[in-house]
Amino acid sequence: MSSALRSQQVSMENKLVVSPSPHVHSGDSISKNMYGVLIALLPAFLVALYVFRLDALIITFASVVFCVIFEYVIAKFIMKKQPTVFDGSAILTGVLLAFNVPSNLPIWILAIGALAAIGIGKMSFGGLGNNIFNPALVGRVFLLISFPAQMTTWPTPDVGATTDAVTSATVLSHLKFNTPGLPSLTNILMGTEGGSLGEMSAVALLLGLIYMLWKKIITWHIPISIMATVVIFTGIFYLFTPIPQYNPLIHLASGGLMLGAVFMATDYVTSPLTKKGMLIYGFFIGVVTVAIRLWGAYPEGVSFAILLMNGFTPLINYYTTPKRFGEVKKNG
């Protein structure tokens, strides 16, 4: 129907809109969800600010700016479509990328990471909703492989110290390479041990999880299945050989596990749709993470595990169906 004809009909009928039901909407939107996740990241960001001071602010801010600019430019000039940078997803990718790098990473390396995240990870697939892999993790792994030295040198998070020149090992590299000086579990939980910007405090990340569950942004299935798998898997080893390398609580609280389980693996676009699928996905992320940590060349494997399972998500979606009405026992 030509638009002229349509507008004529509309005005004839006193401009009544006629469309199929439903006639109301929840008011939920993509941006509400994205900004909701950003709010959930606040506690971890505050811990990062406290531990790394200005560096945390600079890295996070720069990462967000890079991601937003790259998305805008690619959408407008290469894909020639209306940029949707204010839906919050580019900002979120920026924050998550920043949270996955050391706080003293040179800015130009960060820019390359942002370009990889947005350009390769997101826009090359067609933008938000169409990407297969988590963009922030694409950026992080791209940097980890390209700049292994810079990406694995963390400043000592000595709170209040005036210098950040000293570098320190992470908990996981202590475990991996059996170096002395493994910190206490409390320190690991509170975030005063070495690591990437956003993965410092397991407690802060858990607060974010609680917020997202409360606001119904995500369901428990992915984070809890990852954590449970890691605890059970390492716990079995710990029962037979009670050494720190196998301590399930250290594994749970250290490295990128919390950040990955709560914020990276739960990315809507790249994770399964059904609850059953989410549990399968979470289980395998847990298994692959522990396998890399215990037997792989890298001390940390969460990023790889999530990216690997991102690739399996379409397959999981194909084979898992939701529990249909009428499938339960008739007289249950």
Next chain:
Amino acid sequence: MLKTFRIGGIHPKENKFSAGKTIQPIALPKQVMIPLSQHIGAPCQPIVKKGDKVKVGTRLGKSVGFVSANIHSSVSGTVNKIDKVLDASGYKRDAVIIDVEGDEWENAIDRSETVKKEFNFSSREIIEKIAEAGIVGMGGATFPTHVKLTPPPGTKAEVLIINAVECEPYLTSDHELMMEKTEEIFVGVQLLMKAINVPRAVIGIENNKKDAISKFTNVATSYANITIQPLKVQYPQGGEKQLIDAVIRRQVPSGALPISVGAVVQNVGTAFAVYEAVQKNKPLVQRVVTVTGKDVKNPCNILARVGTPLSQLIEFAGGLPETTGKIVSGGPMMGKAIAGIEVPVTKGTSGILIIPTLEAKRKAMKDCIRCGKCVNVCPMGLNPTLLMNLTEYEVWDRAEKNAITDCIECGSCSYTCPADRPLLDYIRLGKGKVMAIVRARKN
């Protein structure tokens, strides 16, 4: 913990502005348009012609075929013509147009207000009276009631479930009827129980109608075989399968009827209509209609004669607001948007909802972000985003395998989608296609 159904569901804002507003009759219209098809099934055969004099309750149309329902005059006067008129579904249908003169009722109809509790009818007599009175499901589906009360051979009803949920936001017609006609409804329930020969009935009421729950619970103390089941507020609890699951914890299998789990469901408004038909010989010629909306001056519950133009009901509620952007016949979740207000009230008109311009238009659709929220809310346990894609790309075999025909069109998926995707529009289309394919295969 209050009971509710076990899969999916949403809780839209209730906005029951007309709650507690007494049911009011409105002035008789000058002319009524009574469609010969106000139910699911075959339209009626007209049995009056131009110039015939009719009274309230005179039969105008005779049901043809098994699934059909009689149509009676809601006014007294002269038949002006039988012609096609636009109804709320947007189709032109045959209707009897009557010029109203006075208000004379058929003699057999008992118009007194006294509650007549005693009855001595057999199951068959009750069903015959219901069929004669042209009663259909008053919840909106308008399935002929006598057909539903005649279960297929080999099945046995165990329990009657009364749908007093009114899960659609805004609507209050059932709620108000329950408050004002409590005793009558209980008699109607007893009649329905007798009709299908079941030992017990459960009335499911959502917890946002606390006054109705307490009133019904009080009255139920004198009926040993009727129990009241308060339910957690959750949409679409008024869906037949969802209500059965909520009340008796049984799930009707895909493609099967409620009777397969021993249940028969009737709407509370239907129970009242059954009371009037059987005890008072009154055919279904009027019903309670909620007229409401955010900018409506006087949201109210109106007792309207079938065939009255909606414009007259809207006038009674304070007229069309300046902001009107969309008018819906029914509730906001499953009602139908109408193109004009000169369409008649029918047996299934539960409400008229006037939506302001700002909320009338849908937002532009974005790409699916695969959040899975539609999957979580689907009360049938389907995967709406998958079904939409399969419809878009016309992959009918997979759509069928993923149970697209199970969809009850409740709209929870579209309501929830953060990317404003018209999930139900597509699924409705795909469902129709798949059903046609299945039918063709059977033949």
